[in-house]
Amino acid sequence: MSANGWTDADLPDLSGRTAIVTGANSGIGYELTRMLAEAGAHVVMATRSVKRGQAAARDLRGELEGELSVRRCDLADLDSVRAFTSDFIRDFERLDVLFNNAGVMAIPRSETADGFETQFGVNHLGHFALTGLLFERLRETPGESRVLTQSSGFHQRGRIDFDDLQSEASYDKWDAYAQSKLANVLFAYELDRRVDRAGIEGLTSVATHPGYADTNLQRRGPEQAGSQLRLWLMKAANALFAQSPRKGAWPMLYAATAEELTGGEYVGPTGLFNMRGPPGVQSSSDRSSDETLAKRLWDVSEGLTGIDFEIE
Template structure:
């Protein structure tokens, strides 16, 4: 199959929210959505970086995005940001759950959760749940949750992982679990939406191996400047560009005939290339595990996504 951003349809009149859109995949996703006519909300934690990214997007796309302060590692910030969106906008056609952290030294979120699961999964779980009122009333809306092929490196997840202690923390295992959680959430949301007859699509994507700042961010947080530079150099040499890495997200966000619950990745060994529908691991497709994770996430965040309104 051949596909490029030229195949993205006209998105005039549609509104999208992209988390983590100040750089990398999120920036490239927001840029193409703007170029194709969507009204885009750029949601990120750092106000200065968000303002700079918004200006670059305006310069490149010729259209200015809206900006939204959002710290996914702080559930109060998630609640405030979602409240602003629900109050300000009467429609939301697309939510791209893109932001994330990768393999940092041990940290906790503001609310005491292990940073990677707390940010990559719980933050997006709470955000999606709080935005459901406006998503559900928007015809043909979509939620795209960005995972990783690293979800294949783990075989399960437990409630204890959400509050993993420093002594038992392994950064790459925690990252893989957070990406597994993304897929379990995406597929459980899909099952629940279909059960109540909603037209809202829950789909997933992963970028393969793309050149972004994410790979070097963990070593930088640990104060390992040489390791950060080595990661950055190696990534530039062997990875595809961030723009190409955003293709699966854009395909998942805009392809007209995508089936509910689809997972999109690169075509060549899921490493690089044009996007196609790929298969998650058997663990990621386990409905019982997904239901348990959903229950743990409701308890952890205090957000119980309201889908019964459609019955």
Template sequence: MGKWTAADMPDLGGKVAVVTGANSGLGYYTARDLAAHGAHVVLACRGREKTEAAMQALKAEVPDAHLEFMLLDLADLDSVAAFASAFKARHPKLDILHNNAGVMALPQMRTKQGFDMQIGTNHLGHFALTGQLLDVLLAAPRGRVVSTASMAHTWTRGMDLDDLNWERKPYRKWDAYGKSKLANLLFAYELQRRLDQRGASLISVVAHPGYAATNLQGAGAKIENSVIGGAIMKIGNALFGQPAAMGALPQLYAATMPDVRGGEYFGPDRLGGSRGYPTRTRSNAASRDEAVAARLWALSEQLTGVRFLSA
């Protein structure tokens, strides 16, 4: 696909997109470029003040942008349900759902419903959101669900479905992050299999940003008040990270290009996938384990109370 950039995106006039975590990092640039090509973009975020500031910045870059803020806290299933209900009251269809928001390497914390914060936000919140928006996604002609994964899915030995929420084993924040991103891939591929079984035009695709310099890396250190940890993350971003606008390109390709097929995975094309322009790539064997994916789906339904596309 060569050196594909956002300038190569097709016209998105008439399309509606939801981007979770759209007020900073990858989400900000994803929202910007979708809006620049004509989409109506819903910024689904948990902080009004920060999101309104982001919308002002987006309007400065894209004066004719069609933007809408809607409150969404993925760490609270009540908020997820309220968002889905409010969205469907305003919009009869959803063309693009960007499951983009995430947390990384936090100290052990719990969501409102008591889930581990990383698996709860990165996977369970997006699982519930997708399920509750499925009807409007299916109402769009060839809609897309784009999940943001990470190279970190290779940092863990696999899912521990008997202790998904780190209630028994010693908590390891980086392993917890890796498992949450592995869950993103397992979910995205299983979603596509279930859509295929029903002959749906909606497709599920995945993308990762490589090593993109965002504020995600330093969030855990900030919570822990670790000056050293924050400094290390800043140095790593400066030395090895690519700009967030570049990191957003794989998920923009996945969301908009006509040659994309369900179940595909996109990432940067250089330095082992850590930086560069979008290309098709392949995730590890653990992410493609259909038996584990089916078990994770069933467990996610049980934990969230959201059931859809049941096998």
């Protein structure tokens, strides 16, 4: 480990390992893919657009030790998630790390193919379904496997509104985003608890957040809303305060490989206001540790997606 804390230079050799990265064609997902493959892993790039995924893979190939595969996985369409997981299980005998990384942030209200509010549907339900459908492959993989779910510091603002879960009666783009990010942490913790109770060894679940990283995620909301002023302000803030997407990927990479993690942790940057710097274990909100809330969300998520993990 470097003198100033963990960096991607501390990644171990990942030869023979298989990882799935959602949202792999840009931003943090692209950097995750690059660094995992540099360390020798076979990375399956799960992208909504195969065309953009293949373009990203072409940019990366030739400089990497590991292999890249591009597969379509639209988290806003559960049929696409099912098709992706079915093909993956057919073609791959192991899954060492699942990076639930993709997401949308503060966009105008819209709905997924299954009728879910898009931020809740993509950020939480899509990844919930993906993990559930891949659970047996994760469980059967020799050695240790990990599920990493990307949240945000915004989860601290979040509340799960079971009376209006899809924001049909009232919609605030930031409240909906915060709800989805709280759901990410609740899911990561509840998954780890259920795995522990079932006595399943070698499978851990960890929540992460990237801090403030300069990616396209912040730009999509202003672009979809047609606000040039908000877009300019966002770009200016990114230029002044954000860290690079590569450093934004560090918490997930650390959580994927750090031997000292045992599951159920919340990992993010440890520098200024937890927005940048080397990764480490942090405290999440009190609400995110509410086991009753997490169980209710789990049950509702199973009902909405039709996915039963069958852990216990």
